[in-house]
Amino acid sequence: MRFLLVFFVLLLSNSVYSQDIQKVLDNMEAYRDRNPQEKLYLHLDKYAYTAGETIWFKAYATIGLHNLFSNHSGIAYVELIDGAKKTVSSMTIPLVMGLGMGDFKLQDTITEGSYRLRAYTNWMRNADEKYFYDRTIQISNGRTDNVMTKTSVRAEGKDNIYTVQLKSLSGLPLAKKQVRYEILSGGGTVERKRGNTDEEGNLLVSLSKKYGEAQLKLRFDNLEMLPVNKLLRMVPPDLANSVQLLPEGGKLLGDKINNIAVKAITPKGMGIKAKVIFTVGRDTAGVVETNTLGMGAGYIFIQPNTPIVARAEFEDGSVVDVAMPEVYTSGYAITVNNQNGSKVFAQLNVSNDLVNQKEVYFVLHHLSEVIFVSKQKVNKDELVFSVDKKMMPTGVLTISILDEGFQPIAERPFFNYNSNTVLPVAVHLNKEHFAARERVKVDMRVGDESDSIRFGAFSASVIDLSKIKDSVSLAPNIMSTLLLNSDLNGYIENPGYYFDLKGVKSRDLDLLMLTQGWRNVDWRELEGDVKPKYDVEKALKISGYTKKLGRTKPEVGAKVQLISTKNYMDFVDTTSNEEGYFEFGNLLFPDSVKFLISARDANKGKNNIDIVIDKEEKPLVGNNRNRGDELADVNAVYIDQINQSKQFFSELEGKGLMEKSIAIEEVVVRASTKKKVAENSSNLNGPGNADQVLTSEELSTCPTLDMCLAGRLMGVTFVGGVPYNTRGNVPMQIVLDGMYLEGDQLSMINVNDIESIEVLRNANYTSIYGVNGGNGLLIITSKTGLSAMRSYVPKGIMTVQPQGLHVNREFYKPVYDVEGGNKLNRDLRTTIHWEPNIVADKSGKASFEFFTADGKGRYVMIIEGLDLSGRILRKLVELDVR
Template sequence: MKNLTIRLITCVAVVCSLRAAAQTTPQTPAPIKLFFEKTFIHTDRNIYNEGEDIWLRAYVVNAQDNHLIGTSKNLHIELIAPADTMVYSETLQLTNGLGKGDIPLPARLAPGTYRLRAYTNWMRNFGDNFIFEKSITITGSAAQGKGASIGSNSPKTVAAASQGAQSASGAPIIRFFPEGGSLVNDISAIVGVKAEDASGKGIAVSGPVLSATGDTIARFACDSLGMGLFAIVPVAGQKYHTSLKYKGQAVQAALPDALGSGLSLKVAKRDTLIYITISCNNAASATFAGKPLTLSVKHAGVAYASPQIQLTDNQALVKVPESILPEGITAITLYDDQHKPNCERLFYVSHPNHSAKVAVSTEKQVYRSREKVTVTVKTTGADHKPVQGNFSLAAIDAGVDHSAVDDIMAYMTLGSEVRGKIEHIERYFDTTNVNRARQLDMLLLTQGWRNLIWKRLADTAIKISYLPEQGFTVSGNVKDQNGKKVIAGANITMRNAKATGQKVFVTKTNEAGNYYFDNIPLYGQQRVTLTSRNDKGESNGILQIDSLSKNSLPINKSGLNETTDISANLTAELGKRAVANKKLDSVTNLKEVKIKASRNIVLRDQTAVSSGFPDEVLTVTAADMKFNTLHDYILYASKQAKPIPQPTDYPDQIVFFADGKNYKPRFIVDNKEAFFTDDDDEDVMAHFSNNYLSLPMTAVEKVVIRRMLAGLKPPKIASGAGTNIMGVGVVSNGRIPPPENLFVILLTLKPGAMELNGAGLTGTTLPGYYEARDFYKPLHTSTAINASKPDMRNTIHWEPIIRTDANGQATVTFYNADPKTNIRVVVQGVSGKGDPMSGVKTYSVK
C-alpha cells in the first residue's frame, strides 16, 4: 500500500535519547541499532453494518526478514471516516509482535469507505512508508432501501510525481513511467502506462504515442486494471504525447522529457537469471568513461549483490541468479562514481516451489445450519516440513462480504512496498495465472516507479524523533498557586489503584518544573491521581497533565479512493440481520460499579448497608476557614473521629472508634468513590486518604460521616481455607462472623475544587491498552440458552489466537448460523521462520 524507501534501509547505529520511567532528566544517550517494523491487521471482514464489531489481529514484524519483533509494545489502531476525520482509536498491547482487539462500530454511523490505520510510534520516524492502511466498507440505515455506492469522498493520492498531463476534472488520467526513472535520448527504453478514471480505478484504454509532428511512434494498450507498456527510442529535440478518447471524452497526456545525457537501466528475467543492462548515450560517454559504477541489488535493505562495473562501448551487462534472492521485491539501484543514485528498478522475485504454505480443511464440504464444524490448519515451511507459527482465523458468510480476501503474504512482500492501492492484488499470487509475471512487471513499472536522478533528489538524513513505546507516558508540570512560577524538585506521586502489579510511581520535577512517568502499564480506562509535595511532605503547587494525544499522527488525505457497490438487497439483508443479532449475546462485557444514591452504598469490593446510626453532618461555615486542612477540621468537629494511634508511618490519618476498635474510613467525593479498597496496601490507602484530608477548607462545602455495616464481598476465585463460597472469613464452627463496622466520609467539594489543585492534587482518566472482548461463540445444542433465537451472524467465527504445534497443526471448532450460504474460512499469520502465510477454505451450508 505504501512505498518503502529501501535505499535508506541499512543497519547503522544512531544515537537516541531514552527517557527512563520516573526520572526528571533523560538517561545518558544510548546507541540504538536502526531497525524497521511493518504491521499487518487481519480483520474478520471488510464489509460491515453500522453497530457491528470489527474483530482484528495485529502482526508486527521486522521489515527486513518478516520475523515477529517485540521491540514496540504499543500499536495504535485508528478508524478514519471518508471525510478524513478520526471516529475511533485504541492502543493494543503487543506481546512479541502480536496483539488483538476489536472496534465497536457506533449505531447510525454514516455509510462510506473508512480507513483502518495502524502504526507503532517508531514507524513515525520514516514518514508514511511503514504505516498500515486498509479500506473498510460500512453500510447502514442511511443506505437501506436503495443501492448504495460506498466510496471515499477524498481525492486519490497521486501515485508518483506527475508524469503526464492532468485531465480536466472528472476525466481519465494517463501517466507514463520510464523504466529506471528517466528517458535518455538515443537509448531504447520501456515505458509503463497507468490509466485511471476520475475515482482512481484502472481503466482499459489504448492509444498512440505521437511525436510533436503528429507521427505515431508506438502504441500501447492498458488491461482492465489500467496498466500497459511500450518501447521507444527518444530523439533529441522531440517531445512525445498521447491523444485518445475514452467514453467520448478526449484525453491527452505528455511523456516526460528525455535527458540529453544520462544513464539508463533495463531489467529482464530469462530462465533463472536476472539480466541487468546499464547504458549511457554518446553525450554521456565522456562523463562515465573509465569511471566505476556500482550496482546495488537489495531485498528489504539487505544487499545480496553489489558489483562494481565499468561501461564498455557505453554499455554493461550484469547477471544475477534469482536463487540468491528471497521472495518479494528486489530493488536494483545504479550509483555513479560519486555514489549518487541515477536509476532504480523494482523487480519481484518469486519462488513458488519453495514457499511456506498453510492448508485449511474441514471434515466435509456441505454442512447443515447450526451444525458443528471442525477446521484443521496445517502449516509447512519453504522446505516442505511442518513449521510452528502464530495465526488467526475468520469464518464469514461469503454472501454478505464479496470483497477480495486480505493476504498477509501479498501485503508483506508486495503491497507494503508499492505506492497506492493495488487493485486485485490476488492475481499477482495466483500461480495458475499465465500472465502473472508480465502483470507483476507492469505493476512495478508503474506503481513501483521511482525517479532517482540525483539532480532531482533532495538527500535527507534519517532523524529519530519517536522511540519504541514500552507502555504509556504521563507527563506535565507544576507551578505555584499563581500559575506563573515553575516549581523544581517537587515530589510527584502517581497512584493507580486498579493497576495490576505496581500501583504507585514517584518522580521529581526538573528545573523547568516538568515531570515524566514513562512506560506505565495501563489497561482500559483508568483513573490516576497525582500529588505534588515538597520535601517536608506539604502540598505545593498546581499540577497540570499534558494531553496524551498532543503528538498523534496527522490524518492525511485518503489514498484509498475506491468504490464498493453495495446492492439494495445486500444493504437490506445486513440491516435485517443486525436486528436479529441484537437478541443474541454478542459479546462479553464487564459490569460497571456505580454508587447508588441511597442509605446502602455499593462499593468496589462490597455493598455497605445501613447500620441504623444517624449521619453526622458537618456543614462548613466561614468560621471553619481557620483550620488549615480538612484533616484538622474533622478532628475538631466530629464526635467520632480521632487521630490514628502512634507510632505509625502515616501520622496524618484519621480513624473512627466503635465497639472497641479503630476503623479507617472510605471516601466518596462528589458521589464518586475514591480509588482504593480494604484489600489495598496500607500506603495506597494512606495516599488516597491524604489526598482529601489535606484539602484546604476553602475547597470543602460539606462533610457527612456515615457509620455503616460492611456487607458480603463478591466471590473470590480460588478462595483459601477459612473462607466461604463468598470469600468471607468463617470460624472453625462454620458460622459467619458478624459484619464489621464501616465508616464512609462523603465529601461535597466546591465547583472546580479539584481542578484548582490547591492541595497539589489532580486526577484524570487515562486510556490504557484496549482490553479486547471475547467473540461470542454460541453452542447450538438442544439445551443451549439461545436455542429458540434466530442466529443470523455475518461472522460465523473469529479466533484471534492460534498456534500450530510441532507437527504444524491446529484445530478450531465452531457452530454454523442459520442462513443457507457459503462460508469462507480465512487463516492469516506468520511462521516461526518469518514466513507470512495465508490460506482459504470455502464450504456450504444447506
C-alpha cells in the same frame, strides 16, 4: 554471511574491493540497524459492516524484509476514521511477540459511508503515514438511519447541481422533508444551508465549481422521526480520464531505446483500459496497451531533437492528448528484465558524453539491507548486470546504480517472488458437505517434513459468501500488505489480484513497480547518525513537567507519585529532572482507568507545584490514499446485507444478547429561543450541540453548583453531590474548560464563574468522546475560558485518564449439539466464525471448530498468519452447506 556473499560476488567479477565501497556498505548496515522496518497487518473477519456489528481483527507486526515476528514495539494504535478524516474511534492494543487483537463495536448512530482502518506503532511514525496499515472499509446503517441515498450531478453555468434522492430502506421517498446541510471543502465548512425535498425525495444542492471536489454533510429526520446524518462526496461531472507516462528509471534518453510505462485512470483514481499511440510526424513510433487495471509499458526509440506526440484512446470511447516527459541528451537510464525464470537483468544506458571509464556500482538492496554488489567501468554506452534469483528474498527490492562518488544515478524497484516465502499448509475438514447448524472440525498442519520446528500463529474467519458483495480474492490480504503495501506508496487497486494460490502475477507486478512510488533509503542520511524522532514503545507511559506555582520555571527534583484510583495502595514514585520532566514508564493498564498525580518539592515537601501533563500526540490524518475504494450511497449498495442484519439483530435482541436500537432523544432549539452558549465551549460536538443547556442567568441565585443543578437537569440525579445518569444509574464525567474532573469536585467550582453548562446523555452527542462519554458528560465553560475553579486551586495534584489498553470482547459462538448450549431460533450470521488464537505446535498441528448457520450455499474460510521463520500463510477453503 551477507558480506561473505558480497565479497564472493565481487571476486567473481574480477573487481578490486575498494575500501571506499566497504565504507558505504558499512554505513548501509549501520543505517539498517538504526532504522529497522516495522510493518503492521490486520486480519479482519470480513470486508464490509453495518451499524450494530463488530469489527473483529487480529494484528500481526513484523520486522524487516523477512517478516519475522516483531519484538520491537509492545503496543500499537488502531483508528477508525470517517470520510471527513475525523477519528471516530481509536484504541491501544498490546503486542506480544508481534501479535495483538482488538474489536470495534459499531454504534447504532454511526454515519454510513466509507471508513478507514489505520494501524501503526510509534516507531512506524519515523517513516511516513503512507506506510501505515490503512484500509478502506464500507459501513452501512440500518439501525437508526434506515435511509438510502442516490446521488447524481450536472453542470449548469458556474455551478454544479447535485441531486440527492432520499428513500427509506423499503423504497418510500422522504417527501417534503426539511434538510440542513453543510458543504465542506479545504478542511472546513464553506456553506451552511437548508432545503426541502420534493415529492420524490429529491434534494437539490448547488455548488460553485471553484470548490472542485467537496463533501456534503446532511442532517434530517427519517420516517421514524429519528435524526439522521449523511456524509457524501461531491465529484464534479466534468472530470476526464487521464494518463501518466513514466519513463523507467525516471528519464528518457535521446538516441536510445526507452521503456515507457503508462498509467491510465478514471476521475475516481481507478484503472481503465487504454491504448496510447506515440507518433513522430505522420509515423507511428510505438503503441502501448494497458491491462484492465490501467497499466502497461512498451519500448520506443527516442530520436534526438524530434518531437513525439502521444494520444490515449480509452475503452469508454474518450480520447485525450498526453504530455510527453522531457527528453534528455545527457544522463543515465535503466531498464530491468524481471521476467526470466532464474535471473534478473538490468541494463544501464549512458549518453555518449558520460562514457568516461569511471566506475559505477550496482547495488541490490531493500532499505539498505544489501543483497548483492558489483561494479563496472563505464567504457561503453550500455552496461549489463545480472543477479541470480535464488539468492533473493520475496518482496520489493531496489536496484541502485551509484557513481564513483557513491551517489545514485539511476534506481528501479522490482518485485521478486521466492516460493520459500510461502508457508505450506494442509487443511482437513471432518466432512465433505455440511448441513445447517452442523459442527465443522478443522485440522491444520503447516510446514514441510524437513522443518525441524513448525511453530506459528494464525487466525481464521469464516463468512457466508451469499451475504458478501466484496471479492475475497481481490481484497487486501496478509501477502499484499506485508509484501507490497508496506513498501509502496499511493493507491494499489485490487491488491489481492497480484497473489493467488499458484504464486504471483509477475508481469502485472512489474507494471505496478513501474508506475508506483516506493519506499527507499535516503542516501544523504547514510553517513549521519540521525536519531529517530519517535521512540520504540514497549509499554504505556504517563509523562509531564513540574513547574514552580504560577511560573514557567521548572521545579527541579520534585517527588512525583502516580496513584491508581482503582486501588489507592497501588502507586509508583519518581523524581523530576533538571528540566522538571518526569515519566512513569513500563505501564500496562486497561482503558478507562483514572490516576492521581501528586508532586511535592524536594526541600520542604510542599505541594506548591504546577503539574503539566504531556498531551498524547496523534499523527495527522491525511487524505485517503485508497480513495478509489470509497463508495457513494453505501446504504443503497449494501441494502441486502442491511436487511439480513436486521433479521439477525432482531433474533439477538429477542435472546437478550443485544440491546434494541437506541432511540435518540433530540432537543430542537429554534433560532429565536436558542440559549446563548459560551463560544469557547470545549464541547467536541460544537457549542450548544447538547441534550440540555443552562446559561449563567439560570445559575445566578445558587450558593453551590451541585445544589443549583439538582432537579434542573433532565435525566440526571445527584448522589452525595456527584451527578448520576439515570440511564444506567452511573456517575457522569465532568469536563471543565476541556479538563476532566472527578464528580465530587463539582461543588468546588464557583457558580459565579460559569458561563454555560451543557448536558450530553445520548449517543449522538456522547459517542465522539469514546470511552470517556459512556456514562454521559457535563460540559462546563467558565466566563474566562481559563479556569472556573478560582475558589479551589488544586496544587501539586491532578487527575488524568490516559487511553489505556483495549480490553477484548468475546466473539459469540452458538452451540447446537449440546443440551443447554447457546442457540438461535434463526441463525442468519454473516461472519460465521472468528478464531484469532490459532497456534501451531512444534509439529505444525493446530485445530479449531465451529457451527454452520442457517444460510445454505458456499462458505469460505480465510486462514492467515506467519511461522517463526517469517513464512506467510494465506489459505482459502470453501465449504458446501446444503
